[in-house]
Amino acid sequence: MQEHLASFPRPLPIQPPTKKLKTKxxxxxxxxxxxxxxxxxxxTGVDLTRIDGIDVMVAQTLLREVGLDMSRWRTExxxxxxxxxxxxNRIRGDKVLxxxxxxxxxxxxxxxxxxxxxxxxxxRCQSRRLRTKLxxxxxxxxxxxxxxxxxxxxxxxxxxxxxxxxEYYAERFRQQQIQLLRKRAAKLGLQVAEIHA
Numbered sequence: 333m334q335e336h337l338a339s340f341p342r343p344l345p346i347q348p349p350t351k352k353l354k355t356k357x358x359x360x361x362x363x364x365x366x367x368x369x370x371x372x373x374x375x376t377g378v379d380l381t382r383i384d385g386i387d388v389m390v391a392q393t394l395l396r397e398v399g400l401d402m403s404r405w406r407t408e409x410x411x412x413x414x415x416x417x418x419x420x421n422r423i424r425g426d427k428v429l430x431x432x433x434x435x436x437x438x439x440x441x442x443x444x445x446x447x448x449x450x451x452x453x454x455x456r457c458q459s460r461r462l463r464t465k466l467x468x469x470x471x472x473x474x475x476x477x478x479x480x481x482x483x484x485x486x487x488x489x490x491x492x493x494x495x496x497x498x499e500y501y502a503e504r505f506r507q508q509q510i511q512l513l514r515k516r517a518a519k520l521g522l523q524v525a526e527i528h529a
Contacts, residue, residue: 334366340375368392376400378486382493385479394483402488408481417477433473461505 369388372395373379380391405411412418416436422429462471485491510526517524 333364334371337371337375342374362389376487377490378492380483380486382495383479383482383486384495385475386483398487400487402484405484408484411484412477412480415476415480417473417480 372391380386381388416434420434421431459475462474514524
């Protein structure tokens with residue numbers, strides 16, 4: 333396998349990560365005996381394992397099934413649909429008979445992330461909010477859809493993933509809630525004032 337990966341040409345140089353990488357879990361029994369992460373990074377030009385929820389084996393499975401040519405899908409929405417992460421509502425007349433995601437038969441969706449049954453790791457605070465708002469199954473599908481979009485962008489455009497951190501998403505959510513309160517107060521003829529401690 334190492335010889336096969338070494339036969340691929342070297343793409344653009346890889347930029348060093350700007351953030352400190354998280355500690356990795358201990359290697360599994362079926363883990364490769366060579367540095368698979370650096371080989372995948374060399375072949376693709378990006379480090380998919382920087383995304384929370386995607387480890388080396390999941391990245392390898394994804395690349396094995398999807399390949400390096402992302403031109404098969406015109407947009408990231410087409411890619412997410414191919415993975416079965418988009419709604420597939422059965423409608424007859426104007427009546428919705430059933431709702432849910434489309435069943436797909438590909439190993440990229442069946443093994444690893446992005447997959448509706450995978451545990452979402454991408455910003456945990458966003459995952460928690462979605463879980464309380466939509467319920468666990470829909471939140472898992474929504475986070476898997478987001479992971480699929482990130483993978484598509486990284487592989488097609490060579491973008492590097494920079495995790496903004498939980499604090500960024502928590503602060504953004506706080507600002508959204510403040511704006512919502514101001515709108516509601518304005519409708520009632522009131523005004524909201526922030527108290528700085």
